[in-house]
Amino acid sequence: MNAVVLEEFKEPLDVREVERPEPESDGVVARVDGCGVCRSDWHCWQGDWDWFGYRPDPPHVLGHEPCGTVIEVGPDVENVREGDEIAIPFNFACGNCSLCRNGHENICENHIGLGFMNEAPGAFAEEVHIPNADINAVPLPDEIDTDTAAGIGCRFMTSYHAMAHQGDVGNGQDVVVHGLGGIGLSALHIADALGANVIGVDLMDEKLDKAEELGAVATVDAEAVDDPxxxxxxxxxxxxxxxxxxxxxxxxxxxxxxSLGKNGTHVQVGLTTSDEQGIIPLPTDEFVAKEITFVGSLGLQPSRYPEMLDMIKTGKIDPTELVSETIDIHKIPDRLDAMTDFGTMGIPVCTEFA
Structure with a gap:
């Protein structure tokens, strides 16, 4: 089958033939119907994130934002059937550890990152394997087709968790989003749907314009002002x-x-590059004096997908608003290369893999 293969960090990516996956006893294989092309894939290609285990050994298939249709089922899978259309979280969970049992599957003790770790070859491919499928294969409601589901990968579902759960936004709160890439625009759109007054901050006019289309009450051009x-x-x-x-x-x-006022909450969604290697200096005395809360946000628990899917079904949020283009697998390397200079907007989605 065709797949985008990381042969060497920072070197040109290749589309080539690889062996199709076989299901583990508790896993399924899905035909990939759509897969977002994300800046996190760019980070993996660059060799970032070894400081927390997201640095696979080449050769490795990239891609972590898929939806698909189940085509093969392992013998121990109970709740997933051939032909099911599914969303596929990138944060694979075991379902057995204390974190999973208490509703925190996204930070599972035995977490496996799809496309980022040797144990989980990615979804820039015709087919992808999903381990522990009864946990990690999320059934799609009949009302949500795969074209819509293709936009709810990492960036959208991560932003939902960040805004709805970690930031607990709503009730007319003022929310500011710095960086209006796929995650930032998704967070802005979702925060607006949750009832917040959202401000978008970026350097690029087209991204600021898109933020206003998605519901921003105001925007700030960070390059045009002295202090955003x-x-x-x-x-x-x-x-x-x-x-x-x-x-x-x-x-x-x-x-x-x-940007925060007193008693504010900062939600950290963006992950750092090799320049920071996970370490950023922060004004800790301000945290104390203003009683600021700093929280991280990773992915979305499979058990909480129904919340997001219900909001999509009722039209309160719409991932297709974030999809900037649909492409075929041979264009993925070019789109990732463009991210070196932040040359993409929204969520490019690959829908053709043959």
């Missing part, structure tokens, strides 16, 4: 209730934290 955080402070009469760093560099993280 001060702009947000002024707009919100003292600071936002919730801030989001959707990019993961020192500048956006610090600006997001500095």
């Amino acid at each position: 955080a001060k702009e947000v402070q002024d707009m919100t009469d003292g600071g936002a209730d919730v801030s989001v760093d959707a990019l993961g560099i020192e500048t956006t993280c610090r600006n997001a934290v500095d």
Whole structure:
């Protein structure tokens, strides 16, 4: 089958033939119907994230934002059937550890990152394997087709968890999102649907315009002002209730934290590059003086997908609004290369793999 294969970090990616996966006893194989092309795939291609175990040994198939149709089922799978259309979280869970049993499957003790770890070859391929399928293969309601589901991979579902659960946004709160890539625009769209007044911050006019289309009450061009955080402070009469760093560099993280008012909550979604290696200096005394809360957010628990899917069914949120283009598998390397200079917007989705 065709797949996008990482042969060597930072070197050109190749589309080539690889062996199709076989299901483990508790797993299934799905035909990939759609897979988002994400900046996290770019990070993996660059060789980032070895500091927390997301650095596979080449050769390795990339891709972590799929939806699909089940085509083969392991003998020990109880609740998934051939022909089921499914969403596929990137944060594979075991279902047995204490975190999974208490509703935190996204940070499972035995977490396996699809496309990021040797144990889980990715979904830039015609087919993908899903382990522990009774946990990790999320059935799609009949009302949600695969074209819609193709937009709910990592960036959208991660943003849902970040806003609905970790940030607990709503009730007219002021929310500011720094970095309007796929995650940032998704977070903005979802926060707006949850009842927040959302401000988007970025350097690129087209992303700021898209933020307004998705419901931003205001935007800040970070390149056109001396202090983006001060702009947000002024707009919100003292600071936002919730801030989001959707990019993961020192500048956006610090600006997001500095945008908060007293008793605010910062949600960190963006992961860092090799420049930061997971370490960013923060104003800890401000955290104390303002009683600021800093929380991380990773993926979305499979058990909480129904919340998000219900909001999609009722039209409150719409992942297709974030899909910027559909492409075939041979264009994935070019789209990832464009991310080196932040040259993509929204969520490109691959829908043709043959």
